[in-house]
Amino acid sequence: MSLLELSNVHVRYGAITALKGLDLRVEQGELVALVGSNGAGKTTTLSAIAGVHKASTGSIVFDGKPIHAKRSADIARRGIALVPEDRGIFPSLTIEENLRLGSYLVRDKKTVADELDRVFDRFPILKERAGQGAGTLSGGEQQQLAIARALLSQPRLLMLDEPSLGLSPTLVDRMFEIIQQLHEEGVTILLVEQNVTRALALANRAYVLTTGSLTASGTPQEIMDSIDITAAYLGGVQVAGTEG
Amino acid sequence: MDGVLQFILNSLSLGSVYALFALGLIMVFGILKLVNFAYGELIMVAGYTWFVLQGTLLPLVVVVLVAIVVAAFTSVVTERVAFRPVRSNSMNAMLITSFAVSTLLQNSALVFVSPRARAVDVPVFFHTNINLGGVQISVSNVVVILVSTLTLIGLLVLMQKTRLGITLRAAADDFRMLQLLGVRADQVIVSAFAISGVLAGIAGFLWISRIGSVSPTVGMAPLLIALIAIVVGGMNSLSGAIVGGFFLGTLTIALQLLLPQDMLAFRDAVIFAVVILVLVFRPQGIVKGRFATERIG
Numbered sequence: 163m164s165l166l167e168l169s170n171v172h173v174r175y176g177a178i179t180a181l182k183g184l185d186l187r188v189e190q191g192e193l194v195a196l197v198g199s200n201g202a203g204k205t206t207t208l209s210a211i212a213g214v215h216k217a218s219t220g221s222i223v224f225d226g227k228p229i230h231a232k233r234s235a236d237i238a239r240r241g242i243a244l245v246p247e248d249r250g251i252f253p254s255l256t257i258e259e260n261l262r263l264g265s266y267l268v269r270d271k272k273t274v275a276d277e278l279d280r281v282f283d284r285f286p287i288l289k290e291r292a293g294q295g296a297g298t299l300s301g302g303e304q305q306q307l308a309i310a311r312a313l314l315s316q317p318r319l320l321m322l323d324e325p326s327l328g329l330s331p332t333l334v335d336r337m338f339e340i341i342q343q344l345h346e347e348g349v350t351i352l353l354v355e356q357n358v359t360r361a362l363a364l365a366n367r368a369y370v371l372t373t374g375s376l377t378a379s380g381t382p383q384e385i386m387d388s389i390d391i392t393a394a395y396l397g398g399v400q401v402a403g404t405e406g
Numbered sequence: 407m408d409g410v411l412q413f414i415l416n417s418l419s420l421g422s423v424y425a426l427f428a429l430g431l432i433m434v435f436g437i438l439k440l441v442n443f444a445y446g447e448l449i450m451v452a453g454y455t456w457f458v459l460q461g462t463l464l465p466l467v468v469v470v471l472v473a474i475v476v477a478a479f480t481s482v483v484t485e486r487v488a489f490r491p492v493r494s495n496s497m498n499a500m501l502i503t504s505f506a507v508s509t510l511l512q513n514s515a516l517v518f519v520s521p522r523a524r525a526v527d528v529p530v531f532f533h534t535n536i537n538l539g540g541v542q543i544s545v546s547n548v549v550v551i552l553v554s555t556l557t558l559i560g561l562l563v564l565m566q567k568t569r570l571g572i573t574l575r576a577a578a579d580d581f582r583m584l585q586l587l588g589v590r591a592d593q594v595i596v597s598a599f600a601i602s603g604v605l606a607g608i609a610g611f612l613w614i615s616r617i618g619s620v621s622p623t624v625g626m627a628p629l630l631i632a633l634i635a636i637v638v639g640g641m642n643s644l645s646g647a648i649v650g651g652f653f654l655g656t657l658t659i660a661l662q663l664l665l666p667q668d669m670l671a672f673r674d675a676v677i678f679a680v681v682i683l684v685l686v687f688r689p690q691g692i693v694k695g696r697f698a699t700e701r702i703g
Contacts, residue, residue: 235585235586255575263584264587
Protein backbone atom coordinates (compact mmCIF):
# COMPACT_ATOMS: atom_id res chain seq x y z
CA MET A 163 0.00 0.00 0.00
CA SER A 164 1.30 3.43 -0.94
CA LEU A 165 1.79 6.08 1.71
CA LEU A 166 -0.05 8.60 -0.44
CA GLU A 167 -2.34 7.86 -3.35
CA LEU A 168 -4.25 10.34 -5.50
CA SER A 169 -6.84 8.92 -7.88
CA ASN A 170 -8.63 10.92 -10.54
CA VAL A 171 -8.26 14.20 -8.60
CA HIS A 172 -9.94 17.27 -10.08
CA VAL A 173 -9.54 20.75 -8.61
CA ARG A 174 -11.55 23.70 -9.85
CA TYR A 175 -11.14 27.41 -9.21
CA GLY A 176 -14.49 28.78 -10.30
CA ALA A 177 -14.75 28.09 -14.02
CA ILE A 178 -11.14 26.98 -14.36
CA THR A 179 -10.17 23.36 -13.87
CA ALA A 180 -6.62 23.39 -12.54
CA LEU A 181 -6.29 19.62 -12.19
CA LYS A 182 -8.00 17.25 -14.57
CA GLY A 183 -8.00 13.78 -13.12
CA LEU A 184 -4.58 13.41 -11.57
CA ASP A 185 -3.32 9.97 -10.50
CA LEU A 186 -0.21 10.00 -8.36
CA ARG A 187 1.32 7.92 -5.62
CA VAL A 188 4.19 8.25 -3.18
CA GLU A 189 5.68 5.21 -1.44
CA GLN A 190 7.21 5.24 2.01
CA GLY A 191 10.77 6.58 1.90
CA GLU A 192 10.58 7.76 -1.70
CA LEU A 193 11.58 11.09 -3.16
CA VAL A 194 9.04 11.84 -5.86
CA ALA A 195 9.44 14.86 -8.12
CA LEU A 196 6.51 16.66 -9.66
CA VAL A 197 7.70 18.83 -12.53
CA GLY A 198 6.08 21.00 -15.16
CA SER A 199 5.84 24.57 -16.34
CA ASN A 200 4.17 27.50 -14.65
CA GLY A 201 0.43 26.98 -14.32
CA ALA A 202 0.65 23.23 -14.90
CA GLY A 203 -1.03 22.53 -11.58
CA LYS A 204 1.93 21.53 -9.41
CA THR A 205 1.16 23.90 -6.56
CA THR A 206 -2.53 23.03 -6.88
CA THR A 207 -1.65 19.37 -6.41
CA LEU A 208 0.17 20.10 -3.16
CA SER A 209 -2.65 22.40 -2.03
CA ALA A 210 -5.18 19.67 -2.67
CA ILE A 211 -3.16 17.13 -0.67
CA ALA A 212 -2.69 19.59 2.19
CA GLY A 213 -6.39 20.46 2.19
CA VAL A 214 -5.99 24.12 1.26
CA HIS A 215 -8.03 23.61 -1.90
CA LYS A 216 -10.57 20.83 -1.93
CA ALA A 217 -10.63 18.27 -4.72
CA SER A 218 -14.00 18.49 -6.46
CA THR A 219 -13.84 14.84 -7.50
CA GLY A 220 -11.46 11.97 -6.95
CA SER A 221 -9.85 10.66 -3.82
CA ILE A 222 -6.71 11.35 -1.84
CA VAL A 223 -5.72 8.51 0.47
CA PHE A 224 -2.95 8.89 3.03
CA ASP A 225 -1.78 5.83 4.93
CA GLY A 226 -4.92 3.95 3.94
CA LYS A 227 -7.38 6.65 5.01
CA PRO A 228 -9.15 9.18 2.78
CA ILE A 229 -8.11 12.75 3.59
CA HIS A 230 -9.67 14.76 0.75
CA ALA A 231 -12.60 15.92 2.91
CA LYS A 232 -10.44 16.86 5.89
CA ARG A 233 -9.41 20.36 6.96
CA SER A 234 -5.79 21.34 6.50
CA ALA A 235 -5.07 21.32 10.25
CA ASP A 236 -6.30 17.74 10.54
CA ILE A 237 -4.30 16.67 7.50
CA ALA A 238 -1.20 18.19 9.10
CA ARG A 239 -2.00 16.26 12.26
CA ARG A 240 -1.85 13.02 10.26
CA GLY A 241 1.74 13.79 9.34
CA ILE A 242 1.74 15.75 6.08
CA ALA A 243 3.86 18.92 6.13
CA LEU A 244 3.78 21.47 3.32
CA VAL A 245 6.48 24.05 2.75
CA PRO A 246 4.61 26.44 0.49
CA GLU A 247 6.13 28.36 -2.39
CA ASP A 248 5.93 31.65 -0.46
CA ARG A 249 7.55 29.83 2.50
CA GLY A 250 4.82 30.94 4.90
CA ILE A 251 7.18 32.50 7.42
CA PHE A 252 5.50 34.45 10.23
CA PRO A 253 7.39 37.75 9.90
CA SER A 254 6.35 39.30 13.20
CA LEU A 255 7.54 36.25 15.14
CA THR A 256 11.14 35.45 15.96
CA ILE A 257 12.89 32.55 14.27
CA GLU A 258 12.63 30.55 17.47
CA GLU A 259 8.90 31.22 17.74
CA ASN A 260 8.44 30.14 14.12
CA LEU A 261 10.21 26.91 14.98
CA ARG A 262 8.17 26.40 18.13
CA LEU A 263 5.03 26.48 16.02
CA GLY A 264 6.57 23.79 13.85
CA SER A 265 6.61 21.46 16.83
CA TYR A 266 3.09 22.52 17.86
CA LEU A 267 1.82 18.97 17.46
CA VAL A 268 4.65 17.25 19.30
CA ARG A 269 3.64 16.93 22.94
CA ASP A 270 6.79 15.42 24.42
CA LYS A 271 9.11 18.24 25.52
CA LYS A 272 12.22 16.06 25.33
CA THR A 273 11.48 15.15 21.72
CA VAL A 274 10.88 18.81 20.87
CA ALA A 275 14.24 19.83 22.40
CA ASP A 276 16.12 17.01 20.67
CA GLU A 277 14.55 17.77 17.30
CA LEU A 278 15.33 21.45 17.74
CA ASP A 279 18.99 20.59 18.36
CA ARG A 280 19.07 18.46 15.21
CA VAL A 281 17.49 21.26 13.19
CA PHE A 282 20.00 23.78 14.57
CA ASP A 283 22.85 21.41 13.62
CA ARG A 284 21.49 21.17 10.13
CA PHE A 285 20.81 24.90 9.76
CA PRO A 286 23.38 26.70 11.96
CA ILE A 287 22.28 30.12 10.70
CA LEU A 288 18.94 29.62 12.43
CA LYS A 289 20.64 28.97 15.75
CA GLU A 290 22.76 32.09 15.43
CA ARG A 291 19.73 34.22 14.78
CA ALA A 292 17.16 32.39 16.90
CA GLY A 293 16.00 35.53 18.70
CA GLN A 294 15.75 37.70 15.60
CA GLY A 295 12.57 38.62 13.80
CA ALA A 296 11.93 36.14 11.00
CA GLY A 297 10.99 39.03 8.72
CA THR A 298 14.64 40.12 8.68
CA LEU A 299 15.86 36.90 7.05
CA SER A 300 17.01 36.70 3.45
CA GLY A 301 15.18 34.51 0.96
CA GLY A 302 17.56 31.59 1.39
CA GLU A 303 17.41 31.80 5.17
CA GLN A 304 13.62 31.96 5.06
CA GLN A 305 13.59 28.81 2.94
CA GLN A 306 15.80 27.06 5.49
CA LEU A 307 13.52 28.23 8.29
CA ALA A 308 10.45 26.98 6.44
CA ILE A 309 11.99 23.54 5.92
CA ALA A 310 13.30 23.42 9.48
CA ARG A 311 9.87 24.29 10.82
CA ALA A 312 8.26 21.58 8.71
CA LEU A 313 10.81 19.01 9.93
CA LEU A 314 10.04 19.82 13.56
CA SER A 315 6.53 18.47 13.11
CA GLN A 316 8.21 15.11 12.37
CA PRO A 317 6.22 14.67 9.17
CA ARG A 318 5.63 11.31 7.53
CA LEU A 319 5.43 13.11 4.21
CA LEU A 320 7.29 16.34 3.48
CA MET A 321 6.01 18.37 0.54
CA LEU A 322 8.32 21.06 -0.82
CA ASP A 323 6.98 23.62 -3.28
CA GLU A 324 9.76 25.14 -5.40
CA PRO A 325 12.40 25.18 -2.66
CA SER A 326 15.04 26.59 -5.04
CA LEU A 327 12.88 29.47 -6.23
CA GLY A 328 14.51 32.87 -5.95
CA LEU A 329 17.75 31.54 -4.45
CA SER A 330 21.29 32.32 -5.61
CA PRO A 331 23.07 29.48 -7.49
CA THR A 332 25.17 28.58 -4.42
CA LEU A 333 22.08 28.41 -2.25
CA VAL A 334 20.28 26.33 -4.86
CA ASP A 335 23.12 23.78 -4.62
CA ARG A 336 22.88 23.85 -0.84
CA MET A 337 19.11 23.42 -0.96
CA PHE A 338 19.33 20.33 -3.19
CA GLU A 339 22.04 18.93 -0.89
CA ILE A 340 19.71 19.33 2.06
CA ILE A 341 16.88 17.64 0.20
CA GLN A 342 19.12 14.73 -0.73
CA GLN A 343 20.31 14.39 2.88
CA LEU A 344 16.75 14.33 4.17
CA HIS A 345 15.87 11.68 1.61
CA GLU A 346 18.87 9.57 2.63
CA GLU A 347 17.76 9.85 6.25
CA GLY A 348 14.49 8.24 5.26
CA VAL A 349 12.16 11.24 4.99
CA THR A 350 9.46 10.70 2.37
CA ILE A 351 9.44 13.73 0.08
CA LEU A 352 7.15 15.05 -2.62
CA LEU A 353 9.14 17.72 -4.43
CA VAL A 354 7.69 20.27 -6.81
CA GLU A 355 10.34 21.91 -8.98
CA GLN A 356 10.75 23.96 -12.10
CA ASN A 357 14.41 23.06 -12.12
CA VAL A 358 13.69 19.75 -13.85
CA THR A 359 17.26 18.47 -14.28
CA ARG A 360 18.14 19.00 -10.64
CA ALA A 361 14.89 17.47 -9.43
CA LEU A 362 15.23 14.42 -11.66
CA ALA A 363 18.81 13.89 -10.52
CA LEU A 364 17.57 13.30 -6.98
CA ALA A 365 14.20 11.65 -7.46
CA ASN A 366 13.30 7.95 -7.31
CA ARG A 367 10.37 8.64 -9.57
CA ALA A 368 8.85 11.67 -11.25
CA TYR A 369 5.63 12.96 -12.75
CA VAL A 370 5.38 15.55 -15.51
CA LEU A 371 2.31 17.79 -15.38
CA THR A 372 1.08 19.85 -18.31
CA THR A 373 -1.96 22.10 -17.90
CA GLY A 374 -3.58 19.97 -15.27
CA SER A 375 -2.89 16.48 -16.62
CA LEU A 376 -0.01 14.04 -16.48
CA THR A 377 2.04 13.81 -19.66
CA ALA A 378 4.70 11.45 -18.34
CA SER A 379 5.58 9.48 -15.26
CA GLY A 380 8.17 6.95 -14.22
CA THR A 381 11.81 6.78 -13.21
CA PRO A 382 13.99 9.81 -14.02
CA GLN A 383 15.54 7.75 -16.85
CA GLU A 384 12.15 7.00 -18.36
CA ILE A 385 11.21 10.69 -18.13
CA MET A 386 14.47 11.66 -19.81
CA ASP A 387 13.83 9.09 -22.55
CA SER A 388 10.42 10.53 -23.25
CA ILE A 389 11.96 13.96 -23.43
CA ASP A 390 11.58 14.20 -27.21
CA ILE A 391 7.80 14.04 -26.79
CA THR A 392 7.84 16.93 -24.39
CA ALA A 393 11.07 18.54 -25.55
CA ALA A 394 9.67 21.95 -26.30
CA TYR A 395 7.95 22.04 -22.97
CA LEU A 396 10.85 20.78 -20.89
CA GLY A 397 13.23 23.08 -22.72
CA GLY A 398 11.10 26.03 -21.78
CA VAL A 399 11.01 24.89 -18.22
CA GLN A 400 14.73 24.59 -17.97
CA VAL A 401 15.17 28.13 -19.15
CA ALA A 402 12.70 29.26 -16.53
CA GLY A 403 14.36 27.11 -13.90
CA THR A 404 17.81 28.57 -14.38
CA GLU A 405 16.56 32.00 -13.37
CA GLY A 406 16.50 30.84 -9.78
CA MET B 407 2.70 72.06 38.17
CA ASP B 408 -0.31 70.61 39.89
CA GLY B 409 -2.35 71.20 36.75
CA VAL B 410 0.22 69.47 34.55
CA LEU B 411 0.31 66.40 36.78
CA GLN B 412 -3.47 66.35 36.91
CA PHE B 413 -3.58 66.51 33.11
CA ILE B 414 -1.10 63.66 32.78
CA LEU B 415 -3.00 61.48 35.25
CA ASN B 416 -6.35 62.17 33.60
CA SER B 417 -4.91 61.44 30.17
CA LEU B 418 -3.27 58.22 31.33
CA SER B 419 -6.47 57.16 33.04
CA LEU B 420 -8.80 57.78 30.10
CA GLY B 421 -6.20 56.70 27.55
CA SER B 422 -5.59 53.37 29.23
CA VAL B 423 -9.32 52.55 29.26
CA TYR B 424 -9.51 53.51 25.56
CA ALA B 425 -6.45 51.35 24.90
CA LEU B 426 -8.15 48.36 26.51
CA PHE B 427 -11.29 48.99 24.43
CA ALA B 428 -9.16 49.08 21.29
CA LEU B 429 -7.15 45.98 22.21
CA GLY B 430 -10.30 43.94 22.73
CA LEU B 431 -11.59 44.95 19.32
CA ILE B 432 -8.32 44.38 17.48
CA MET B 433 -7.85 40.97 19.09
CA VAL B 434 -10.58 39.57 16.85
CA PHE B 435 -9.92 41.93 13.95
CA GLY B 436 -6.27 40.89 13.71
CA ILE B 437 -7.23 37.31 13.02
CA LEU B 438 -10.62 37.37 11.29
CA LYS B 439 -10.40 40.87 9.75
CA LEU B 440 -13.82 41.31 11.32
CA VAL B 441 -14.81 44.53 13.07
CA ASN B 442 -17.00 42.96 15.72
CA PHE B 443 -19.84 45.42 16.17
CA ALA B 444 -21.16 43.32 19.04
CA TYR B 445 -18.04 44.19 21.02
CA GLY B 446 -19.70 47.09 22.82
CA GLU B 447 -22.39 44.75 24.10
CA LEU B 448 -19.77 42.70 25.93
CA ILE B 449 -19.11 45.83 27.96
CA MET B 450 -22.83 46.17 28.49
CA VAL B 451 -23.07 42.54 29.64
CA ALA B 452 -20.27 43.14 32.15
CA GLY B 453 -22.13 46.21 33.40
CA TYR B 454 -25.41 44.36 33.88
CA THR B 455 -23.65 41.54 35.67
CA TRP B 456 -22.35 44.13 38.08
CA PHE B 457 -25.86 45.64 38.41
CA VAL B 458 -27.47 42.26 39.09
CA LEU B 459 -24.85 41.13 41.60
CA GLN B 460 -24.61 44.35 43.58
CA GLY B 461 -27.64 43.38 45.65
CA THR B 462 -25.79 40.32 46.91
CA LEU B 463 -23.25 40.55 49.66
CA LEU B 464 -20.35 39.59 47.39
CA PRO B 465 -17.34 41.90 47.68
CA LEU B 466 -16.73 44.17 44.70
CA VAL B 467 -13.63 42.28 43.59
CA VAL B 468 -15.64 39.08 43.24
CA VAL B 469 -18.45 40.88 41.42
CA VAL B 470 -15.96 42.34 38.97
CA LEU B 471 -14.29 38.98 38.38
CA VAL B 472 -17.68 37.39 37.71
CA ALA B 473 -18.55 40.26 35.34
CA ILE B 474 -15.31 39.66 33.41
CA VAL B 475 -16.00 35.93 33.17
CA VAL B 476 -19.56 36.59 31.97
CA ALA B 477 -18.30 39.01 29.29
CA ALA B 478 -15.71 36.47 28.11
CA PHE B 479 -18.30 33.70 28.12
CA THR B 480 -20.74 35.84 26.12
CA SER B 481 -17.99 36.60 23.62
CA VAL B 482 -17.20 32.91 23.18
CA VAL B 483 -20.89 32.01 22.85
CA THR B 484 -21.44 34.64 20.12
CA GLU B 485 -18.47 33.15 18.24
CA ARG B 486 -19.73 29.62 18.55
CA VAL B 487 -23.40 30.33 17.81
CA ALA B 488 -23.33 33.30 15.43
CA PHE B 489 -19.94 33.84 13.79
CA ARG B 490 -18.64 30.33 13.25
CA PRO B 491 -21.55 29.17 11.04
CA VAL B 492 -21.07 32.12 8.65
CA ARG B 493 -17.29 32.24 8.72
CA SER B 494 -16.82 30.54 5.39
CA ASN B 495 -19.21 33.03 3.77
CA SER B 496 -18.39 36.56 2.66
CA MET B 497 -16.98 39.27 4.88
CA ASN B 498 -20.32 41.07 4.57
CA ALA B 499 -22.12 38.11 6.12
CA MET B 500 -19.81 38.30 9.13
CA LEU B 501 -20.28 42.04 9.45
CA ILE B 502 -24.08 41.83 9.27
CA THR B 503 -23.98 38.98 11.78
CA SER B 504 -22.06 41.17 14.20
CA PHE B 505 -24.73 43.89 13.84
CA ALA B 506 -27.41 41.27 14.46
CA VAL B 507 -25.68 39.99 17.61
CA SER B 508 -25.26 43.55 18.82
CA THR B 509 -28.95 44.37 18.33
CA LEU B 510 -30.02 41.09 19.89
CA LEU B 511 -27.98 41.64 23.04
CA GLN B 512 -29.08 45.28 23.35
CA ASN B 513 -32.71 44.31 23.02
CA SER B 514 -32.35 41.51 25.54
CA ALA B 515 -31.15 44.07 28.07
CA LEU B 516 -34.02 46.32 27.09
CA VAL B 517 -36.63 43.60 27.54
CA PHE B 518 -35.24 41.75 30.54
CA VAL B 519 -33.91 44.67 32.56
CA SER B 520 -35.08 48.09 31.52
CA PRO B 521 -34.75 50.57 28.66
CA ARG B 522 -33.61 53.13 31.20
CA ALA B 523 -30.17 53.43 32.69
CA ARG B 524 -29.66 51.64 36.00
CA ALA B 525 -27.27 52.91 38.62
CA VAL B 526 -24.41 50.74 39.79
CA ASP B 527 -22.97 51.18 43.28
CA VAL B 528 -19.55 52.59 42.66
CA PRO B 529 -17.70 52.45 45.99
CA VAL B 530 -17.59 55.84 47.67
CA PHE B 531 -13.82 55.81 48.05
CA PHE B 532 -13.51 55.92 44.23
CA HIS B 533 -14.59 59.56 44.40
CA THR B 534 -12.27 60.60 47.17
CA ASN B 535 -8.88 62.13 46.69
CA ILE B 536 -5.62 61.09 48.16
CA ASN B 537 -2.85 63.51 48.93
CA LEU B 538 0.43 62.55 47.34
CA GLY B 539 3.21 64.99 48.18
CA GLY B 540 0.85 67.95 48.17
CA VAL B 541 -0.92 66.87 44.97
CA GLN B 542 -4.55 65.76 45.07
CA ILE B 543 -5.09 62.55 43.11
CA SER B 544 -8.49 60.96 42.68
CA VAL B 545 -8.69 57.33 43.79
CA SER B 546 -10.61 56.36 40.64
CA ASN B 547 -7.73 57.55 38.49
CA VAL B 548 -5.32 55.46 40.53
CA VAL B 549 -7.57 52.38 40.30
CA VAL B 550 -8.02 52.80 36.55
CA ILE B 551 -4.33 53.29 35.85
CA LEU B 552 -3.36 50.40 38.10
CA VAL B 553 -5.91 47.95 36.70
CA SER B 554 -5.17 48.80 33.09
CA THR B 555 -1.42 48.69 33.58
CA LEU B 556 -1.70 45.24 35.13
CA THR B 557 -3.99 44.16 32.29
CA LEU B 558 -1.60 45.48 29.66
CA ILE B 559 1.34 43.69 31.30
CA GLY B 560 -0.69 40.51 31.56
CA LEU B 561 -1.68 40.71 27.91
CA LEU B 562 1.91 41.43 26.88
CA VAL B 563 3.20 38.39 28.75
CA LEU B 564 0.40 36.26 27.31
CA MET B 565 1.10 37.38 23.74
CA GLN B 566 4.90 37.28 23.94
CA LYS B 567 5.68 34.35 26.19
CA THR B 568 2.96 31.75 25.99
CA ARG B 569 2.24 29.18 23.32
CA LEU B 570 -1.26 30.62 22.90
CA GLY B 571 0.14 34.13 22.39
CA ILE B 572 2.62 32.97 19.77
CA THR B 573 -0.17 31.10 18.02
CA LEU B 574 -2.42 34.18 18.04
CA ARG B 575 0.32 36.40 16.63
CA ALA B 576 1.09 33.83 13.96
CA ALA B 577 -2.60 33.67 13.06
CA ALA B 578 -2.61 37.43 12.52
CA ASP B 579 0.44 37.04 10.24
CA ASP B 580 -0.68 34.10 8.14
CA PHE B 581 -3.66 32.09 9.32
CA ARG B 582 -3.51 29.61 6.45
CA MET B 583 0.09 28.67 7.20
CA LEU B 584 -0.73 28.23 10.87
CA GLN B 585 -3.39 25.69 9.96
CA LEU B 586 -0.88 23.90 7.73
CA LEU B 587 1.17 23.40 10.88
CA GLY B 588 -1.72 21.53 12.45
CA VAL B 589 -3.27 24.34 14.49
CA ARG B 590 -7.06 24.20 14.33
CA ALA B 591 -8.70 27.45 13.21
CA ASP B 592 -11.62 27.11 15.64
CA GLN B 593 -9.33 26.91 18.66
CA VAL B 594 -7.42 30.03 17.70
CA ILE B 595 -10.57 32.02 16.95
CA VAL B 596 -12.31 30.99 20.16
CA SER B 597 -9.24 32.03 22.17
CA ALA B 598 -9.21 35.41 20.43
CA PHE B 599 -12.89 35.95 21.26
CA ALA B 600 -12.28 34.89 24.87
CA ILE B 601 -9.42 37.35 25.31
CA SER B 602 -11.48 40.04 23.59
CA GLY B 603 -14.27 39.34 26.09
CA VAL B 604 -11.93 39.50 29.08
CA LEU B 605 -10.60 42.87 27.89
CA ALA B 606 -14.17 44.09 27.36
CA GLY B 607 -15.04 42.95 30.87
CA ILE B 608 -12.12 44.74 32.51
CA ALA B 609 -12.48 47.89 30.43
CA GLY B 610 -16.24 47.73 30.92
CA PHE B 611 -15.85 47.72 34.70
CA LEU B 612 -13.54 50.76 34.54
CA TRP B 613 -15.82 52.58 32.10
CA ILE B 614 -19.02 51.92 33.98
CA SER B 615 -17.49 52.84 37.33
CA ARG B 616 -16.65 56.13 35.64
CA ILE B 617 -20.18 56.85 34.43
CA GLY B 618 -21.93 55.20 37.36
CA SER B 619 -24.74 53.51 35.45
CA VAL B 620 -25.48 50.86 32.88
CA SER B 621 -28.02 51.03 30.02
CA PRO B 622 -28.73 48.89 26.94
CA THR B 623 -26.74 51.28 24.76
CA VAL B 624 -23.84 51.74 27.16
CA GLY B 625 -21.52 49.81 24.81
CA MET B 626 -21.97 52.03 21.78
CA ALA B 627 -19.58 54.77 22.85
CA PRO B 628 -16.81 52.28 23.76
CA LEU B 629 -17.26 50.51 20.42
CA LEU B 630 -16.94 53.78 18.54
CA ILE B 631 -13.92 54.81 20.60
CA ALA B 632 -12.26 51.44 20.04
CA LEU B 633 -12.90 51.61 16.31
CA ILE B 634 -11.51 55.13 15.97
CA ALA B 635 -8.55 54.23 18.17
CA ILE B 636 -7.54 51.26 16.04
CA VAL B 637 -8.03 53.18 12.80
CA VAL B 638 -5.95 56.13 13.93
CA GLY B 639 -3.40 54.01 15.83
CA GLY B 640 -2.94 51.50 13.02
CA MET B 641 -5.11 48.46 12.41
CA ASN B 642 -2.24 46.08 11.83
CA SER B 643 -0.72 45.60 15.24
CA LEU B 644 -1.57 45.43 18.92
CA SER B 645 0.74 48.36 19.63
CA GLY B 646 -1.30 50.40 17.15
CA ALA B 647 -4.38 49.84 19.29
CA ILE B 648 -2.56 50.93 22.43
CA VAL B 649 -1.09 54.02 20.79
CA GLY B 650 -4.47 54.90 19.28
CA GLY B 651 -6.21 54.51 22.64
CA PHE B 652 -3.78 56.77 24.48
CA PHE B 653 -3.81 59.25 21.62
CA LEU B 654 -7.60 59.57 21.76
CA GLY B 655 -7.66 59.70 25.55
CA THR B 656 -5.05 62.44 25.75
CA LEU B 657 -6.71 64.39 22.95
CA THR B 658 -10.06 64.21 24.72
CA ILE B 659 -8.65 65.43 28.03
CA ALA B 660 -6.63 68.16 26.32
CA LEU B 661 -9.66 69.49 24.47
CA GLN B 662 -11.73 69.34 27.62
CA LEU B 663 -9.14 71.59 29.20
CA LEU B 664 -8.37 73.91 26.31
CA LEU B 665 -11.70 74.45 24.58
CA PRO B 666 -13.68 77.49 25.73
CA GLN B 667 -16.85 76.68 27.65
CA ASP B 668 -19.26 77.34 24.78
CA MET B 669 -17.19 75.18 22.42
CA LEU B 670 -17.15 72.08 24.65
CA ALA B 671 -20.25 70.75 22.94
CA PHE B 672 -18.17 70.43 19.79
CA ARG B 673 -15.40 68.50 21.49
CA ASP B 674 -16.11 65.27 19.59
CA ALA B 675 -16.29 67.14 16.29
CA VAL B 676 -12.84 68.54 16.97
CA ILE B 677 -11.57 65.06 17.90
CA PHE B 678 -12.85 63.64 14.64
CA ALA B 679 -11.30 66.50 12.71
CA VAL B 680 -7.91 65.75 14.28
CA VAL B 681 -8.34 62.05 13.53
CA ILE B 682 -9.08 62.86 9.89
CA LEU B 683 -6.00 65.06 9.77
CA VAL B 684 -3.82 62.27 11.16
CA LEU B 685 -5.21 59.86 8.59
CA VAL B 686 -4.53 62.31 5.75
CA PHE B 687 -0.85 62.26 6.63
CA ARG B 688 -0.66 58.64 7.82
CA PRO B 689 -3.37 56.64 6.08
CA GLN B 690 -2.17 53.42 7.72
CA GLY B 691 -2.45 54.93 11.17
CA ILE B 692 0.25 56.05 13.56
CA VAL B 693 1.84 52.60 13.88
CA LYS B 694 2.53 50.61 10.75
CA GLY B 695 1.92 46.99 11.59
CA ARG B 696 2.66 43.68 9.99
CA PHE B 697 -0.65 41.78 10.08
CA ALA B 698 -1.73 40.30 6.81
CA THR B 699 -4.32 42.56 5.24
CA GLU B 700 -6.00 39.78 3.34
CA ARG B 701 -8.68 37.79 5.08
CA ILE B 702 -8.26 34.06 5.16
CA GLY B 703 -10.96 32.24 6.98
